Amino acid sequence: xxVPTDSAAPRRQFLTCxxxxxxxxxxxxxxxxxxxxxxxxxxxDLGMSETQVGILTGLPPVLFAATAVLGSLLIARxxxxxxxxxxxxxxxxxxxxxxVMPDIAMLYAATIVTGFGVAIMHPALPPLVRAWLPxxxxxxxxxxxxxxxVGEILPVALTIPVLLPLVGNSWRESFVVWALPVALIGLVxxxxxxxxxxxxxARGAQRWWPDWSDPLIWRLGIALGSxxxxxxxxxxxxxxxxxxxxRADLVSAALTALNVGQIPASLLLLAxxxxxxxxxxxxxxxxxxxxxAIVGIMLLPGAGVVACAAVLGFFAAAILILxxxxxxxxAPPDDVHRVxxxxxxxxYTCAVITPVFSGIAWDLTGIAQSAFVPLxxxxxxxxxxxxxxxxxxxxx
Numbered sequence: 001x002x003v004p005t006d007s008a009a010p011r012r013q014f015l016t017c018x019x020x021x022x023x024x025x026x027x028x029x030x031x032x033x034x035x036x037x038x039x040x041x042x043x044x045d046l047g048m049s050e051t052q053v054g055i056l057t058g059l060p061p062v063l064f065a066a067t068a069v070l071g072s073l074l075i076a077r078x079x080x081x082x083x084x085x086x087x088x089x090x091x092x093x094x095x096x097x098x099x100v101m102p103d104i105a106m107l108y109a110a111t112i113v114t115g116f117g118v119a120i121m122h123p124a125l126p127p128l129v130r131a132w133l134p135x136x137x138x139x140x141x142x143x144x145x146x147x148x149x150v151g152e153i154l155p156v157a158l159t160i161p162v163l164l165p166l167v168g169n170s171w172r173e174s175f176v177v178w179a180l181p182v183a184l185i186g187l188v189x190x191x192x193x194x195x196x197x198x199x200x201x202a203r204g205a206q207r208w209w210p211d212w213s214d215p216l217i218w219r220l221g222i223a224l225g226s227x228x229x230x231x232x233x234x235x236x237x238x239x240x241x242x243x244x245x246x247r248a249d250l251v252s253a254a255l256t257a258l259n260v261g262q263i264p265a266s267l268l269l270l271a272x273x274x275x276x277x278x279x280x281x282x283x284x285x286x287x288x289x290x291x292x293a294i295v296g297i298m299l300l301p302g303a304g305v306v307a308c309a310a311v312l313g314f315f316a317a318a319i320l321i322l323x324x325x326x327x328x329x330x331a332p333p334d335d336v337h338r339v340x341x342x343x344x345x346x347x348y349t350c351a352v353i354t355p356v357f358s359g360i361a362w363d364l365t366g367i368a369q370s371a372f373v374p375l376x377x378x379x380x381x382x383x384x385x386x387x388x389x390x391x392x393x394x395x396x
Contacts, residue, residue: 017132018143020189021125025147026154027088027185028121031095031114032060033152034178036235036255037159038171040243045171046104050240050371054359057236058352059108061228063115064122065348069210071120072341075127076208080337081193084124088186090117095179099172123341130328130336132194141325142270149262149317156235156255207334210342216330221343223283223385224323225350226378230290231316233355234258234297237362237371238309244368247302254309261313262320269321276322280386287383289315294376298369319382323347354378 035042035057043053074083094113101107129140155178167173210217235258239251269276276282289311296308327340358371 016192017194018140020193021129021132021140021144022147022150023185023188024084024088024121024125024128025144025149026151027091027182028118028125028148029151030155030178030182031091031175032118033235033259034095034155034159034175036239037156037252038164038174039236039239040248040251041169041171042107043240046107048104049359050362051356051359052104053236053240054355054357056108056111057232058355059111060115060118061232061348061351061355063112064119065345065352067116067119068123068341068344068348069208071123072208072210072337074120075124075337080124080127080131081189084121084128085186085190085193087117087119087121087124088182088189090114091121092117092179092183092186095182096176099175099179119344122344123337126324126327126340127333127336130333137328138325139270141328142266142321145321145324146263146266146270149259149266152262153256153259156259157252160252208338208341210338210345212342214342217339217342218346219385219388220323220326221346222350223382224319224343224347226382226385227286227290227316227319227323228347228351229354229378230294230312230375231258231320232351233358233371233375234294234309234312236355237358238297238305241297241368241371242305245301245305247305250302250306253306257306257310258313261310262317265314265317266321269318282322283319283386284383286315286319287379287381287386290382291376291379294372294379298372 039053039057042048042056048056071083071087074086078086091114094110094115094117097110097113098107101110125144126141129137129144133140159174159178163174163177164170167177235255238254238258242248242251242254293308293312293315296311297305300308323343327343328336331339354374357374361370361373362368364370
């Protein structure tokens with residue numbers, strides 16, 4: 001009948017489910033965020049242009065968008081748990097392969113494998129939250145989102161000051177190292193997770209194609225897409241931007257601030273998400289805060305860039321948490337994976353082209369600040385969409 005909550009099962013079993021959700025969240029982002037700290041090294045080693053850097057960082061969102069519905073199909077056929085584990089192993093393999101690829105084309109190919117693994121994991125987690133913690137959906141979502149944030153922080157905080165000195169400043173070996181914990185997480189979940197029959201409802205499991213006619217899905221997907229675009233593009237271009245500004249010493253601090261800045265939002269939303277998840281004003285506030293942070297990154301010197309990166313991370317995380325809680329809250333149990341897949345497809349489609357446009361803007365103008373103009377446009381879009389995000393009450 002699924003895994004009971006803490007009120008009906010031994011505490012150890014409940015904590016195991018929480019741990020697995022948290023670890024799965026970590027596995028979603030470690031290998032993706034291992035790239036920004038070493039972009040300058042990759043660019044110099046392979047002779048990449050800024051547009052090619054934009055393509056490299058834009059590939060994972062491409063896969064997140066293009067194969068999210070495939071993840072829904074895999075969940076319908078094999079269950080959310082099996083899909084999650086397969087995604088973790090594919091992600092680990094792709095990351096390790098990136099470390100041995102000899103040229104740009106092959107690096108792109110290995111990045112595609114990595115992005116595919118993460119893409120099929122995205123729609124697997126909301127139905128697992130629904131199945132494992134049916135009475136604690138908001139809490140379960142906050143748990144795996146917190147793990148996701150930790151997975152973003154670890155590589156950006158540790159790669160430059162800790163890992164690179166240990167591997168001889170080799171960006172290739174750093175990719176292999178960051179693949180190891182993802183593979184380990186896959187093994188732990190395989191051994192400790194509830195059996196697939198208990199983790200995913202069998203009834204209605206063959207339904208996998210999203211209902212693209214649902215306007216709410218489109219509004220949510222586009223709004224989340226604007227946030228994803230700002231976040232991924234900022235991670236991609238902050239390193240080279242700071243190098244161009246003559247402040248390479250701030251790269252690690254800025255990337256860490258961008259990602260650590262999300263933690264306070266995670267803790268705050270854990271307490272107030274229930275009161276904010278269907279309101280309009282948080283989207284307007286987060287859009288305005290993100291726009292102010294992006295303008296600050298473009299205009300402020302030195303430490304001001306680090307502070308603004310933290311502010312951008314805070315507002316991006318706030319909207320991310322509100323959005324991720326919606327599929328298991330609003331959709332019937334058998335449709336959670338379909339709703340989640342549609343939302344991820346739309347949102348990451350919106351995010352795909354932004355890093356490329358940022359790179360093109362920089363290459364064409366020769367002005368480093370121009371890479372952040374598309375991000376500012378995304379913040380404005382988020383505010384413009386807010387009036388259409390009045391959400392209905394969940395029907396349960």
